[in-house]
Amino acid sequence: MKKFFNVRVLRGFISIVIFVVLWQSVVLVKIPYLENLPYPKEVAVDGINAVGSKTYWFDWGISLSRIFIGFIAAQLIGIPLGLAMGISRVFKGFTFPVFEMLRPIPPIAWIPLAILFWPTRELSIYFLVFIGAFFIIVINVLQGVSNISVSLKWAASSLGARPKDIFWKIMVPGSLPSIVTGMTVGMGVTWNVLIAAEMIAGQGGLGRMTWEAYTNHNIPFIVVGMVSIGVAGYLCSTLIRWLSEKAMPWKKRF
Numbered sequence: 552m553k554k555f556f557n558v559r560v561l562r563g564f565i566s567i568v569i570f571v572v573l574w575q576s577v578v579l580v581k582i583p584y585l586e587n588l589p590y591p592k593e594v595a596v597d598g599i600n601a602v603g604s605k606t607y608w609f610d611w612g613i614s615l616s617r618i619f620i621g622f623i624a625a626q627l628i629g630i631p632l633g634l635a636m637g638i639s640r641v642f643k644g645f646t647f648p649v650f651e652m653l654r655p656i657p658p659i660a661w662i663p664l665a666i667l668f669w670p671t672r673e674l675s676i677y678f679l680v681f682i683g684a685f686f687i688i689v690i691n692v693l694q695g696v697s698n699i700s701v702s703l704k705w706a707a708s709s710l711g712a713r714p715k716d717i718f719w720k721i722m723v724p725g726s727l728p729s730i731v732t733g734m735t736v737g738m739g740v741t742w743n744v745l746i747a748a749e750m751i752a753g754q755g756g757l758g759r760m761t762w763e764a765y766t767n768h769n770i771p772f773i774v775v776g777m778v779s780i781g782v783a784g785y786l787c788s789t790l791i792r793w794l795s796e797k798a799m800p801w802k803k804r805f
Contacts, residue, residue, distance in 0.1 A: 589771040597771040614756040621680025629688035637696025658683040658744040683744035684737030695729025731795040
């Protein structure tokens with residue numbers, strides 16, 4: 552119970568209450584350009600009705616499945632690629648120029664090509680989510696490997712460590728903080744890309760649900776969709792933080 556009722560949780564609750572009070576005040580005062588905002592009560596009523604609907608949770612399931620499939624694929628390919636580029640100068644010399652040319656392209660700019668070249672809409676959305684996380688995780692892993700002190704490798708070699716021991720006991724643990732950072736940042740980007748893709752070409756999902764609320768001019772439900780996206784993204788980031796604590800138990804000591 553102490554984990555749920557502590558000072559940090561209390562501060563978070565107070566900040567939410569203050570935000571809702573400010574929101575109510577903005578609507579009451581009719582501040583220019585914000586006078587069309589719905590009241591918090593209207594959003595709460597629509598949100599309660601949505602929670603009781605199977606369609607709402609079906610959209611949650613679609614978006615989460617798209618996120619995890621594309622995101623996990625990006626980690627499975629991006630982490631080994633980043634490690635290989637950080638370990639081998641020859642491999643980096645062949646792959647980094649092409650990687651660096653493609654990296655600045657915004658993930659949303661891939662949407663037309665993804666729709667044209669992938670046979671189904673679902674595969675195109677998976678690909679876009681993959682792109683959103685792939686470049687971020689690779690560049691973070693590469694930076695993490697580069698930051699590992701060379702003296703650690705020399706010391707391990709002088710004590711008789713084999714190359715595979717150096718890789719698994721120095722390179723991988725040493726790059727774990729950068730991997731977690733890349734995963735956390737990449738998760739935020741993948742949600743941005745996913746919502747844009749669902750609004751443009753998706754069938755179902757939280758992004759499509761929010762867009763349909765806009766086309767129906769249902770402003771309270773637009774806010775419900777936005778809040779749902781924020782909560783979903785927060786839950787995904789929390790999962791990554793929990794996994795990072797399990798993978799790096801030594802960080803609890805500091």
